[in-house]
Amino acid sequence: MKICxxxxxxxxxxxxxxxxxxxxxxxxxxxxxxxxxKTFLPLYSSIxxxxxxxxxxxxxxxxxxxxxxxxxxxxxxxxxxxxxxxxVYFIDCPTFYHRGELYTNQLDEAERFIFFQQAxxxxxxxxxxxxxxxxxxxxxxxxxPALLKMSYKWDALFKNTKSLLSIHNIGYQGRFSRxxxxxxxxxxxxxxxxGPFEFYDSFCFLKTGIMFADKISxxxxxxxxxxxxxxxxxxxxxxxxxxxxxxLGILNGIDSSVWNPLSDKHIPQNYSFDSxxxxxxxxxxxxxxxxxPFDTKTPTIGIVSRLAIQKGFDIFKPVLxxxxxxxxxxxxLGTGEPEYEEFLQNMALKYPGKIAVTIGFxxxxxxxxxxxxxxxxxxSQYEPCGLNQMYSLNYGTVPIVRQxxxxxxxxxxxxQFPTKGNGITFSEYxxxxxxxxxxxxxxxxxxxxxxxxxxxxxxxxxxSWKASAAKYIKLYQQSxxxxxxxxxxxxxxxx
Ligand code: ADP
Numbered sequence: 001m002k003i004c005x006x007x008x009x010x011x012x013x014x015x016x017x018x019x020x021x022x023x024x025x026x027x028x029x030x031x032x033x034x035x036x037x038k039t040f041l042p043l044y045s046s047i048x049x050x051x052x053x054x055x056x057x058x059x060x061x062x063x064x065x066x067x068x069x070x071x072x073x074x075x076x077x078x079x080x081x082x083x084x085x086x087x088v089y090f091i092d093c094p095t096f097y098h099r100g101e102l103y104t105n106q107l108d109e110a111e112r113f114i115f116f117q118q119a120x121x122x123x124x125x126x127x128x129x130x131x132x133x134x135x136x137x138x139x140x141x142x143x144x145p146a147l148l149k150m151s152y153k154w155d156a157l158f159k160n161t162k163s164l165l166s167i168h169n170i171g172y173q174g175r176f177s178r179x180x181x182x183x184x185x186x187x188x189x190x191x192x193x194x195g196p197f198e199f200y201d202s203f204c205f206l207k208t209g210i211m212f213a214d215k216i217s218x219x220x221x222x223x224x225x226x227x228x229x230x231x232x233x234x235x236x237x238x239x240x241x242x243x244x245x246x247x248l249g250i251l252n253g254i255d256s257s258v259w260n261p262l263s264d265k266h267i268p269q270n271y272s273f274d275s276x277x278x279x280x281x282x283x284x285x286x287x288x289x290x291x292x293p294f295d296t297k298t299p300t301i302g303i304v305s306r307l308a309i310q311k312g313f314d315i316f317k318p319v320l321x322x323x324x325x326x327x328x329x330x331x332x333l334g335t336g337e338p339e340y341e342e343f344l345q346n347m348a349l350k351y352p353g354k355i356a357v358t359i360g361f362x363x364x365x366x367x368x369x370x371x372x373x374x375x376x377x378x379x380s381q382y383e384p385c386g387l388n389q390m391y392s393l394n395y396g397t398v399p400i401v402r403q404x405x406x407x408x409x410x411x412x413x414x415x416q417f418p419t420k421g422n423g424i425t426f427s428e429y430x431x432x433x434x435x436x437x438x439x440x441x442x443x444x445x446x447x448x449x450x451x452x453x454x455x456x457x458x459x460x461x462x463x464s465w466k467a468s469a470a471k472y473i474k475l476y477q478q479s480x481x482x483x484x485x486x487x488x489x490x491x492x493x494x495x
Contacts, residue, residue: 003030004131005039006120008140013047016102018387019168025255029469031086040120043090045098054079060126065118067183074119091119110176113140114184130157133476136165139174142209143184149212151185162479165213169384170227170234174205210239215479216247219385220406224249232382252385253465261395266367273459286372290356292329299445300329302373304366304388307336312379317343319435326442330355333365370395375441379434383407393458399423400441414454415440422457
């Protein structure tokens with residue numbers, strides 16, 4: 001099967017969050033399962049072509065894309081995902097992608113990603129490569145299903161091409177001015193209140209994707225159910241509910257060549273469950289680096305996160321000082337909303353020796369915290385999948401999480417289910433429940449026997465991509481079979 005995987009970020013080239021991890025790992029797993037995979041990514045200025053042995057793609061140079069009255073040219077670059085047969089194409093257009101950051105609030109944000117999606121389809125045409133599936137990810141690539149069914153319908157190349165839209169976070173929807181419809185080359189007549197393109201008086205890329213994709217997936221089974229409810233659906237719950245039949249949750253895997261305590265290149269001491277005592281050296285190195293006192297009896301709680309409300313910092317903030325009254329330390333790495341950056345930095349100044357904070361994005365430190373901490377805190381308001389709890393489980397670092405989305409699907413509370421629990425969970429999104437959960441974890445930490453049971457279960461969990469990739473392949477196969485049904489969806493919407 002031929003799979004075209006389109007994403008706005010991908011490890012190791014460009015990353016702001018979990019989407020990049022998925023985009024780096026899933027195509028690799030698909031290629032290992034015998035799929036022919038081409039991945040597409042913008043060539044951001046932060047990507048150094050020589051670092052990844054990328055070469056200009058001679059057959060795709062100087063291609064002009066028209067977007068309404070605007071037109072720009074791009075060149076493509078090509079390489080392979082590290083240690084993989086999966087090809088990666090990069091869309092090189094400095095006007096759009098040399099911005100210092102992946103995503104912006106600038107006026108042409110819609111055009112940046114319209115251009116990207118058009119460029120992908122143009123390369124496929126140039127290459128005469130007809131994918132069975134175009135796998136789109138999040139709003140930045142969510143117009144492709146509509147483009148295929150309208151603007152590119154004339155091209156027999158795409159006659160049998162189906163589309164899958166994966167939603168990694170419903171909170172990011174790509175809402176822009178209606179004028180962008182012209183730039184996208186889509187018919188304006190589908191923009192009307194409640195229509196396929198319209199969402200609260202804006203042209204919404206994600207809603208358009210949900211309406212036109214042949215299949216929709218999201219990154220955990222629980223989140224697939226949650227986003228059909230008003231609490232989690234970010235106002236798209238109705239649209240998603242209408243497409244319920246085509247919506248599936250597939251839990252992300254983790255890239256065990258990158259996140260494995262036995263071979264992790266970023267940590268001072270590799271270890272496994274059999275050599276668990278060695279983990280202590282990682283704790284010592286981590287605390288030394290942050291000038292925090294080391295004591296095996298004092299539990300260290302790690303956090304690696306975007307500092308956003310979504311991640312639970314609004315319920316964490318009111319109870320942090322109360323938690324710090326215990327014998328406990330925090331090592332926190334994150335970047336995001338200024339309110340939380342400032343708060344955490346102030347806490348670190350107020351409680352030296354108890355809490356260390358690094359503001360920034362640091363891949364190596366993320367690994368060191370995961371390996372060095374005893375516990376890992378994720379009190380998320382919502383969490384489509386979450387990767388850090390899976391990393392932590394495999395590193396023997398007990399997760400304390402709110403029971404939502406992928407956290408609910410991967411972490412089982414030890415106090416409630418002593419025979420299968422692998423971590424600590426709480427359900428209500430309140431500071432009080434968060435506090436109680438941390439207290440329970442601190443108490444359990446003192447019971448070495450129970451702690452070891454939790455650790456052994458977590459380290460034994462298999463989160464490798466193999467199982468999840470097999471589910472995607474099954475979904476691709478189903479997409480190919482739904483020809484008649486998808487025709488009828490299409491008819492209902494715009495014929
Ligand atoms: P999200 O995509 O919502 O941010 P995920 O848990 O799915 O959350 O993925 C986050 C990924 O980004 C993980 O690999 C995590 O380790 C990483 N990450 C988040 N913040 C940082 C940071 N400040 N420095 C390094 N890595 C980070």
